[in-house]
Amino acid sequence: MPGVDAPAPVFSPADAAFMRRALELARDAAAAGEVPIGAVLVQDGELVAEGRNAPIGRRDPTAHAEIVALRRGGEARGVPRLPGTTLYVTPEPCPVCLGASVPARVARLVYGASDPLVGATAIFAGIPVGRPGLNHRVAIEGGLLAEEAADLLRTFFRARRG
Numbered sequence: 001m002p003g004v005d006a007p008a009p010v011f012s013p014a015d016a017a018f019m020r021r022a023l024e025l026a027r028d029a030a031a032a033g034e035v036p037i038g039a040v041l042v043q044d045g046e047l048v049a050e051g052r053n054a055p056i057g058r059r060d061p062t063a064h065a066e067i068v069a070l071r072r073g074g075e076a077r078g079v080p081r082l083p084g085t086t087l088y089v090t091p092e093p094c095p096v097c098l099g100a101s102v103p104a105r106v107a108r109l110v111y112g113a114s115d116p117l118v119g120a121t122a123i124f125a126g127i128p129v130g131r132p133g134l135n136h137r138v139a140i141e142g143g144l145l146a147e148e149a150a151d152l153l154r155t156f157f158r159a160r161r162g
Helices: 013-031 065-077 095-100 121-126 146-161
Strands: 038-043 046-052 085-091 108-113 139-142
Touching: 013 038, 013 046, 013 065, 013 085, 013 108, 013 146, 038 065, 046 065, 065 085, 065 095, 085 146, 108 146
Parallel strands: 085 108, 108 139
Antiparallel strands: 038 046, 038 085
16 A cells, blocks of 8 residues: 555556456446446456456345455466456455455555545555565555546445435
């Protein structure tokens, strides 16, 4: 996670393309009545797996977009760990999803919009993604296509509130 004085991350055109795919998945989630969150798992420029929010449709409180993408990634690779991968997610991940990236051995997590309510990077010190002494750390970068990701969430919740 960038610190207060850290330079803003520099994102590549490939980063933007994968985040655009995550945004498409978020739109699909919204169309299904789910909170619009999408996630894409990539390794060496290749799409490994993707997911969209589905806790309502699956009747599974853990069916967050990130968890779905990580599960599918493990199934696709036939392994429980996904070293060298990048996980793109439309908003800042919640504590459960950010925490799941550690045992999955995700190398880099890129998110779009910040989430001051449930986003876990604000409580980074309390999550084991960056603690010294761990055998794995996740590099976190935020702000990629942030306004588009935030607008999806705002529009969805505005419509729900009527």
